[in-house]
Amino acid sequence: MLALARQTVRSSWRGYLGAFVALLFGVVLIAVTTTLIGSVDATSNLPGVTADQRTQLDDLAAMFGMMSAVSAFMALFVVGSTFGFVVASRRRELGLLRLVGATPRQVRRLLLGESTVVAAAATTVGCLLGTMLAPAVLDLVRTIGITTLHLEAPSPWIAWVVAAPAGAVVALLGVWRSARRASRITPSAALREAAVERTRPSIVQLAVAIVCFGGLVTAIVLAADLPPLFALVASILLPEVVVIGLLSIGPAVIPRLAALLARPFVDRDVAARLARDEVRGAVRTTAAVAAPVMAISAIAGSLLLSLSFTADWTTAQDRSRLRAPLVVEAGSPGATAAVAADPTVAVADVRRQVTLQRDEDGRPGSPDEVEIVDLATASTARSLTATRGSIDDLRGPSVAVTTTWVTDAGIGLGGTVAFWIDGDRVPLRVVAVVPDAPDLYGELLIPAGLVPPTTDGPVFVVPHGDASATRDSLRRTLAGTDSRILDASAWIDATAAQTRQANNVGFTVLLGPAGLYAAIAIVNATLIGASQRRRQRELVQLLGASPDQVRRAAIWQAGLVCGTALLLGGATTAVLGWLVRRAITADLAAVPMTIPWLPLLAIGVVCLLLTVSATAAGLSSRK
Amino acid sequence: MNQAAVTLDGLTRTYRSRAGSVHALRGVTHVVQRGTFTAIMGPSGSGKSTLLQLAAGLDRPTSGRVTIGDTRLDKLNETALTRFRRTSMAFVFQSYNLLDSLTAFDNVALPARLAGRRADRAGVLAALAHVGLRDQARRRPSELSGGQQQRVAIARAVYGRPDVLFADEPTGALDRGTGRDVLELLRSLTQGGQSVVMVTHDPLAASFADGVLFLADGQIVGHLARADAGQIAAAMNELER
Numbered sequence: 001m002l003a004l005a006r007q008t009v010r011s012s013w014r015g016y017l018g019a020f021v022a023l024l025f026g027v028v029l030i031a032v033t034t035t036l037i038g039s040v041d042a043t044s045n046l047p048g049v050t051a052d053q054r055t056q057l058d059d060l061a062a063m064f065g066m067m068s069a070v071s072a073f074m075a076l077f078v079v080g081s082t083f084g085f086v087v088a089s090r091r092r093e094l095g096l097l098r099l100v101g102a103t104p105r106q107v108r109r110l111l112l113g114e115s116t117v118v119a120a121a122a123t124t125v126g127c128l129l130g131t132m133l134a135p136a137v138l139d140l141v142r143t144i145g146i147t148t149l150h151l152e153a154p155s156p157w158i159a160w161v162v163a164a165p166a167g168a169v170v171a172l173l174g175v176w177r178s179a180r181r182a183s184r185i186t187p188s189a190a191l192r193e194a195a196v197e198r199t200r201p202s203i204v205q206l207a208v209a210i211v212c213f214g215g216l217v218t219a220i221v222l223a224a225d226l227p228p229l230f231a232l233v234a235s236i237l238l239p240e241v242v243v244i245g246l247l248s249i250g251p252a253v254i255p256r257l258a259a260l261l262a263r264p265f266v267d268r269d270v271a272a273r274l275a276r277d278e279v280r281g282a283v284r285t286t287a288a289v290a291a292p293v294m295a296i297s298a299i300a301g302s303l304l305l306s307l308s309f310t311a312d313w314t315t316a317q318d319r320s321r322l323r324a325p326l327v328v329e330a331g332s333p334g335a336t337a338a339v340a341a342d343p344t345v346a347v348a349d350v351r352r353q354v355t356l357q358r359d360e361d362g363r364p365g366s367p368d369e370v371e372i373v374d375l376a377t378a379s380t381a382r383s384l385t386a387t388r389g390s391i392d393d394l395r396g397p398s399v400a401v402t403t404t405w406v407t408d409a410g411i412g413l414g415g416t417v418a419f420w421i422d423g424d425r426v427p428l429r430v431v432a433v434v435p436d437a438p439d440l441y442g443e444l445l446i447p448a449g450l451v452p453p454t455t456d457g458p459v460f461v462v463p464h465g466d467a468s469a470t471r472d473s474l475r476r477t478l479a480g481t482d483s484r485i486l487d488a489s490a491w492i493d494a495t496a497a498q499t500r501q502a503n504n505v506g507f508t509v510l511l512g513p514a515g516l517y518a519a520i521a522i523v524n525a526t527l528i529g530a531s532q533r534r535r536q537r538e539l540v541q542l543l544g545a546s547p548d549q550v551r552r553a554a555i556w557q558a559g560l561v562c563g564t565a566l567l568l569g570g571a572t573t574a575v576l577g578w579l580v581r582r583a584i585t586a587d588l589a590a591v592p593m594t595i596p597w598l599p600l601l602a603i604g605v606v607c608l609l610l611t612v613s614a615t616a617a618g619l620s621s622r623k
Numbered sequence: 624m625n626q627a628a629v630t631l632d633g634l635t636r637t638y639r640s641r642a643g644s645v646h647a648l649r650g651v652t653h654v655v656q657r658g659t660f661t662a663i664m665g666p667s668g669s670g671k672s673t674l675l676q677l678a679a680g681l682d683r684p685t686s687g688r689v690t691i692g693d694t695r696l697d698k699l700n701e702t703a704l705t706r707f708r709r710t711s712m713a714f715v716f717q718s719y720n721l722l723d724s725l726t727a728f729d730n731v732a733l734p735a736r737l738a739g740r741r742a743d744r745a746g747v748l749a750a751l752a753h754v755g756l757r758d759q760a761r762r763r764p765s766e767l768s769g770g771q772q773q774r775v776a777i778a779r780a781v782y783g784r785p786d787v788l789f790a791d792e793p794t795g796a797l798d799r800g801t802g803r804d805v806l807e808l809l810r811s812l813t814q815g816g817q818s819v820v821m822v823t824h825d826p827l828a829a830s831f832a833d834g835v836l837f838l839a840d841g842q843i844v845g846h847l848a849r850a851d852a853g854q855i856a857a858a859m860n861e862l863e864r
């Protein structure tokens with residue numbers, strides 16, 4: 001059996017090369033992201049890490065964790081689908097094997113044997129490559145400015161232990177699933193040349209789809225009651241769920257949708273008609289090529305949209321709470337004091353923060369940014385008011401918290417939060433819950449006098465009389481101190497721009513590796529699909545299609561499949577965007593909506609370009 | 624000993640599809656004797672291939688039953704049927720008879736290997752020599768002509784010595800001369816006691832058989848024994864009128 005496996009791998013090498021490539025890069029991807037997590041861990045175990053560095057490391061760990069999760073999903077999803085596809089495309093050969101006397105079990109064993117050989121090779125090479133790439137990736141993380149810390153390289157076995165088994169197991173699972181179906185092929189399938197592929201989903205596939213879409217529907221129903229930040233998290237996790245659901249019924253859905261998409265063109269171009277028929281006939285190829293496009297467009301699109309909506313939300317909150325008409329970004333502590341001393345200034349409300357360690361089981365634990373507020377000024381300049389409890393009680397050992405923090409931490413009004421201040425454990429009572437306004441104040445607010453502040457932020461200025469008079473006066477007072485004086489709305493715009501900038505960096509880090517992998521997977525799947533359509537193409541040419549018609553049909557086909565996948569990815573994006581939007585507007589009415597059209601369109605265009613150019617390359621390489 | 628190699632008893636087969644039901648076979652009863660060469664003829668769409676597939680257990684009848692030697696196929700599950708097919712039947716089709724990835728030698732040896740037996744080298748080579756391909760043993764199907772591929776498939780049957788060989792238009796894609804070689808080979812198998820059931824639409828090919836069965840519209844409509852090509856062609860013309 002093993003000898004037979006070796007020989008058949010040799011003949012279906014094109015498909016297996018594709019599977020090899022998908023798994024190889026999948027393992028590299030998982031190895032690299034695991035290395036990043038490992039490096040954060042290794043660095044934080046070094047002696048002499050400061051509290052500030054620890055905060056940075058915690059943030060990095062969270063970011064890399066999310067990145068690994070998305071990458072792992074992409075890799076495993078593509079690997080499973082590619083291996084399954086390669087098996088499914090060998091119908092006729094397997095039918096022939098059954099005809100000459102292979103039992104279903106023998107067919108299964110043969111397929112598993114073949115794939116084990118391929119998977120073992122890909123996993124080994126992938127892990128080696130991942131280990132070699134790790135130092136370069138750690139350098140890259142510093143170069144693009146994700147962190148200023150020097151990350152320690154962890155020992156390489158971490159990547160091996162995670163990436164190798166994950167990749168191999170998923171590859172074999174994909175094969176096992178297809179092999180089970182393939183082994184049930186009747187021997188007479190070998191006789192029917194262009195057997196029409198089955199599109200009806202199995203019970204298991206239907207069940208998976210129902211569970212996935214059930215989850216989505218539940219989230220939609222709950223959307224209005226979700227805190228916006230939870231909706232954001234949901235919009236990162238749900239696309240994966242939706243994509244799995246879509247792909248499990250993919251062979252039934254995708255070809256039909258593609259045919260619908262082709263409808264306006266089939267009467268105008270015979271190549272479009274050929275492409276439409278081919279997309280409908282070769283359902284497995286269609287679904288497999290669509291898979292990576294659909295996954296990346298749904299995941300990236302949803303993340304883009306919800307990050308943008310969340311930025312809209314925080315900006316709207318800032319705007320609705322900021323009462324001060326002027327904001328000064330002081331260049332020095334002296335400048336901050338000078339603002340307060342200016343005779344035209346009625347209230348100078350300084351944003352002040354300190355990093356305190358939360359109490360964890362009687363010991364100083366993870367650091368938190370805490371806002372130190374002067375009630376008298378903050379209630380005027382930042383309209384600091386309580387939605388529950390009373391902000392006036394914020395004196396002595398007490399703390400006010402934001403609505404989001406309450407949902408997040410599960411501690412509400414009347415509860416206790418303990419911090420370590422100067423070596424002592426200080427319990428603070430929650431006396432008020434305030435609305436969120438992320439750029440005006442943080443999630444935890446304590447009264448002045450408990451601890452001295454460590455950092456001064458912007459000064460929110462309420463003038464005695466006319467704002468422009470105060471601005472002129474401040475401009476004179478602060479001349480030469482490198483300070484900036486801004487109108488409230490200009491300051492909010494600038495802050496919003498900064499948030500979006502940070503979001504973009506976050507987006508790039510989160511999806512960069514997965515996106516790169518998706519690009520490889522798209523090209524890979526397109527090339528496998530093209531090599532499997534060769535016989536069909538030769539037949540069409542025999543029947544009198546000109547080389548140009550054949551080429552156009554192939555391009556049409558690529559466009560149709562990719563377009564359909566983008567349509568599904570786009571629909572997922574729209575639904576999840578709506579979900580976040582709904583959670584936001586339930587929280588705060590009249591939030592403006594910014595749709596990042598350019599990046600969204602860019603995703604679509606890049607996917608289309610990749611599929612079409614891979615198809616063109618596949619065509620020309622065969623001459 | 625039972626002299627019947629293949630017994631077909633009241634076979635019907637109805638294909639159901641969205642376009643409606645097709646009654647491909649409407650009650651076929653026939654016995655193929657051991658060591659004989661039977662040809663099945665009929666117009667296109669008359670159910671010849673369907674009949675062959677039912678007889679070989681590649682497909683299950685809607686009603687009726689098939690017995691090969693003393694074994695009733697309806698009593699066997701898929702795996703048992705596969706094992707039985709491995710030892711008792713061989714197949715030759717119009718095209719695509721061989722695994723592209725295997726050499727002629729490995730294709731001939733495959734059923735034995737699937738059965739968990741070692742392929743005996745001399746035996747496989749002898750089978751290939753019988754069909755005149757001793758020197759092509761190491762070639763793959765892509766390096767063989769259509770007729771040579773058919774002969775490798777026959778060598779597979781020679782080597783395995785199954786009781787029945789089923790052939791569906793085995794000469795359909797071959798030129799006269801090559802087709803003639805293939806038919807001679809099929810006939811030679813019956814001398815060793817094996818039976819051959821062959822579907823064809825070519826009267827000349829059918830004239831190599833001991834008996835010809837005429838099928839029309841899913842039913843047996845006639846039978847000729849030891850007829851020449853002219854008689855068979857005349858009978859076919861009668862049918863197609």
Ligand SMILES: Nc1ncnc2c1ncn2[C@@H]1O[C@H](COP(=O)(O)OP(=O)(O)O)[C@@H](O)[C@H]1O
Pocket residue numbers: 638639640645646647665666667668669670671672673674
């Ligand atoms: N898998 C199938 N599904 C539906 N109809 C079929 C199928 N196979 C054959 N048929 C129909 O059954 C009839 C007999 O087919 P077949 O046995 O292939 O005829 P022949 O080999 O004599 O040309 C035809 O009308 C054909 O269209």
Ligand SMILES: [Mg+2]
Pocket residue numbers: 671672673
């Ligand atoms: Mg036929």
